[in-house]
Amino acid sequence: MNSLLRGITVLGICMSVLAGSALAGTVLITGANRGIGLEFVRHYADAGYTVIATARNPATADDLNALASGNALITVEELDVNDFSGIDALAAKHEGAAIDVLVNNAGITGRPELQRFGTINYETFESVMNTNVRGPLKITEAFTAHVAASNEKKVAVVTSSEGSIAGATSNRQPFYRASKAAVNMVMRNISHSLKDQGVTVVLVNPGPVDTDMMAGARGRMPLRTTELAVDEMVSVINGATLEQTAAFFHFDGSELPW
């Protein structure tokens, strides 16, 4: 009798674990090899999500590979957000699969000395715009069917308060600021089409976070941990509704001025 009860209990635990994992969906993250992207991988895998963690150079993505090697929920895929055929090939590889949350995280700032008015480097301008604007747009286009087929139906963009036109009160990093304002605009535009498919766009600012991108600011301003920033951004993503699609969110859930 005791062993029968034990068997029923074990079966119950197995079923609830299975039910739990069925409830947690799938996420795809760009720029997942370091910084905020790597933290998104850790966070979603810990929450039981299946994670498609993309990196433009998986062979050198040591931290991500170490994380993935100990966790069956994480798959590492190669993806350069500027490689359109690579984006289409990855979307085709996952055709028919539901992706609950598409996290457009990969981004670059461009070196500050290449953005100084008077000696502007226009090739750098182009590469910042391509990576931060064209990339997320193309990836969203390629993966909309996957997201629309999911339960959560969320497309997130890790944008920046630097993209706030109202907040641009000095001349600082014009390429980066323009790219974040532009990605907000293209995503707000396409959100009208995505809304018809039940897909919510979430534009979220992580605040100043201690990553390679902010290495130059270490010691000069308070930087937030990747853990805290991702924790808060995931709360914002989870809480965003279709009615609020393409709102420009701060990490605390308040709205930023455009």
Ligand SMILES: NC(=O)c1ccc[n+]([C@@H]2O[C@H](COP(=O)([O-])OP(=O)(O)OC[C@H]3O[C@@H](n4cnc5c(N)ncnc54)[C@H](OP(=O)(O)O)[C@@H]3O)[C@@H](O)[C@H]2O)c1
């Ligand atoms: N840190 C902050 O304070 C802060 C504040 C506001 C917004 N953000 C935004 O948060 C996002 C993540 O930034 P982070 O702080 O984690 O920066 P990070 O540490 O510099 O990491 C940037 C990530 O983007 C990837 N990436 C760059 N170009 C790529 C491309 N063409 N294809 C695929 N991946 C590419 C990088 O891959 P590689 O290793 O191959 O270069 C890396 O994984 C960015 O969109 C950034 O603008 C950050």
